[in-house]
Amino acid sequence: MEKPLFYAERFFYFFVIKIIEMRYLFPLVIAVCFLYACQSDKQTDDANTGSDSLVAELHPLPEIKKVDSIDMHFFPDINDQKVYTRFGVNDTAFIHSITFREMKNAFAVNPPCEYDTKFFCFADGQIVKTLYIAAQKDSCHYIGYIKSGGVAVKISMSDSTASLINTWRKNSQ
Structure with a gap:
């Protein structure tokens, strides 16, 4: 009997197949850039601390x-x-x-x-x-x-x- 795929595995296979089809490549690139920009730290001035x-x-x-x-x-x-x-x-x-x-x-x-x-x-x-x-x-x-x-x-x-x-x-x- 075949073991059912977990949701993460299903998502991964679906994602890989869609990338291979190249239909969703542009939205994927935009999403990765957006996530990277949202998670990058704002550069701060280390010399300016205190009140x-x-x-x-x-x-x-x-x-x-x-x-x-x-x-x-x-x-x-x-x-x-x-x-x-x-x-x-x-x-x-x-x-x-x-x-x-x-x-x-x-x-x-x-x-x-x-x-x-x-x-x-x-x-x-x-x-x-x-x-x-x-x-x-x-x-x-x-x-x-x-x-x-x-x-x-x-x-x-x-x-x-x-x-x-x-x-x-x-x-x-």
């Missing part, structure tokens, strides 16, 4: 989460960008303040002033982002940046951060 990891994932500018130094260019006249003074910062507390805390502030819609400072943000010796800062006028403080596609975004900046930037402006060379 800031969620903040970094939701950050409006993820490219600046690894900034380790900022080169500030202060312009006496923004229309003449050939004349400026510089000041470099690698203070992690200030960098964290600019790149995380200040970025959580509300958007500045049509601020009445123009930027007066450029921050060149570096990570591992490479410029990753340029921030445009307005800090001189008492009533107008913001951080601006360009998103992909050329969209200008401006975020309100706290008075204390603007005051610190203006202190560095006085000490710049």
